[in-house]
Every structure is written in C-alpha cells, then in structure tokens.
Amino acid sequence: MTSPSDFPTPPVPERLLDVKGVTVFRGDRLVLDGVSLTLDAGDAMILTGPNGAGKSTLLRTISGLRRPDSGEVIRYGDLAWLGHQDALKPGLTLAQNLALAEKLGTNSLPDALEALDLTHLTDLPARLLSSGQKRRAAFARVMLSGAPLWLLDEPTVGLDVASIERLGAVMAAHRANGGAMIVTTHVPLPLDNTRSHELPSLAHVESFWLS
Numbered sequence: 642m643t644s645p646s647d648f649p650t651p652p653v654p655e656r657l658l659d660v661k662g663v664t665v666f667r668g669d670r671l672v673l674d675g676v677s678l679t680l681d682a683g684d685a686m687i688l689t690g691p692n693g694a695g696k697s698t699l700l701r702t703i704s705g706l707r708r709p710d711s712g713e714v715i716r717y718g719d720l721a722w723l724g725h726q727d728a729l730k731p732g733l734t735l736a737q738n739l740a741l742a743e744k745l746g747t748n749s750l751p752d753a754l755e756a757l758d759l760t761h762l763t764d765l766p767a768r769l770l771s772s773g774q775k776r777r778a779a780f781a782r783v784m785l786s787g788a789p790l791w792l793l794d795e796p797t798v799g800l801d802v803a804s805i806e807r808l809g810a811v812m813a814a815h816r817a818n819g820g821a822m823i824v825t826t827h828v829p830l831p832l833d834n835t836r837s838h839e840l841p842s843l844a845h846v847e848s849f850w851l852s
C-alpha cells in the first residue's frame with residue numbers, strides 16, 4: 642500500500658519578498674499605482690516599462706530608501722541595491738573603494754574581482770577606471786554583501802558584450818545559490834527562466850489632473 646510519503650510534495654520555495662499594493666507619489670504625480678509582486682529564492686524578475694514608468698522608484702521603495710504612500714513591502718532577508726550611481730571615490734583605489742563593502746559583507750573580495758574581471762585593476766585609482774569598469778566595480782559591492790535579494794537598476798549600462806555575459810554568469814550563480822533579483826534593463830540580459838513585470842506609464846494620469 643502506498644503512503645503519502647511515497648508522493649513527496651515539491652519543496653515550497655523560500656519567499657524573499659512580498660510587495661503588496663504599493664502606491665507612490667512623487668510630488669503631485671502618481672508614479673506607482675498599487676504594485677504587487679513576490680520574489681522567491683531562485684527568481685529573476687525583469688522590471689520593464691517606458692522611461693519614467695517608476696522602475697527606479699519601485700526599487701528604491703523596495704530597498705527602504707523611500708516609503709510607499711500606501712501598501713506594504715515585506716523583506717524576508719538582507720538586500721543589496723545597485724543604483725544608477727557607481728558611488729566610487731575617484732582618489733581611492735578599487736580595493737580601497739570596496740574595503741567597507743568587504744568588511745560589512747560575507748563574500749570574498751578576490752572572488753568578486755575575479756568573477757567580474759577586475760583583479761588586474763585592484764590597485765588603480767577609481768578615477769582611472771573606464772565607465773564599464775566602474776559599473777562592474779559597483780556590482781562587486783552587491784556581490785560582496787552576501788545578501789540574498791539583489792535590486793539591480795540598469796546594471797549593464799556602459800558594459801560591453803563580454804562583460805554582460807560575465808554579469809549573466811554571476812547572476813545565474815547567485816540564483817543557483819538560493820538568491821533572487823529584480824533587474825531593470827533596457828537591453829536583453831543573458832538570463833534563463835526570468836519573470837517579467839511591466840510597469841505602465843501613468844503620465845496620462847498627471848495630464849488628467851492638470852486639465
């Protein structure tokens with residue numbers, strides 16, 4: 642006779658994020674109108690929408706950098722956020738720029754530099770890095786954090802094809818290790834099994850208000 646244990650149910654994926662009905666105004670403008678989404682371990686969500694649709698605003702709200710006007714963001718673990726600014730001090734070397742992230746994080750600096758092809762630039766002042774190298778340096782901070790949830794706002798800006806491939810490999814490894822990410826991008830990413838969440842432009846709402 643068969644017992645229930647002969648038919649094990651698949652493991653329930655670990656939930657990393659719940660966004661419930663988040664609404665955000667910037668000034669008088671409605672930017673996010675009741676956005677809901679969830680993210681589980683292993684997920685990669687591509688956040689799409691036209692310029693000004695609120696992609697960066699949503700990532701900042703999820704990160705806690707701004708409060709939603711209504712709705713709720715529930716994070717079940719640490720997160721790392723990559724914004725538009727690379728935030729490197731020009732006079733410090735690459736290693737010095739990443740020292741604090743290394744200290745606060747749980748991952749190895751040599752491993753992160755290697756994965757992003759930055760090892761040969763370790764002792765170079767950040768002001769001498771190219772824009773693509775700076776972008777990879779900023780991404781290294783995300784890797785160093787050891788946070789399971791990554792919020793990546795246009796991570797590929799300034800990257801060449803080989804660097805985008807490297808980033809794709811790093812993201813795949815993170816997912817395989819139980820991490821997850823939300824990525825805004827205007828270019829295709831080398832990622833498998835992504836989910837997509839499209840934010841509509843609410844510009845018409847503003848013009849309605851002003852009329």
Ligand SMILES: Nc1ncnc2c1ncn2[C@@H]1O[C@H](COP(=O)(O)OP(=O)(O)OP(=O)(O)O)[C@@H](O)[C@H]1O
Nearest residue numbers: 667668670672690691692693694695696697698699
């Ligand atoms: N500091 C601010 N004060 C007021 N409004 C702002 C501010 N920053 C952004 N906005 C407005 O919020 C809206 C959403 O901006 P956001 O940067 O989130 O869009 P986005 O989808 O990330 O755009 P893009 O694709 O151009 O990066 C835009 O209409 C923008 O003008």
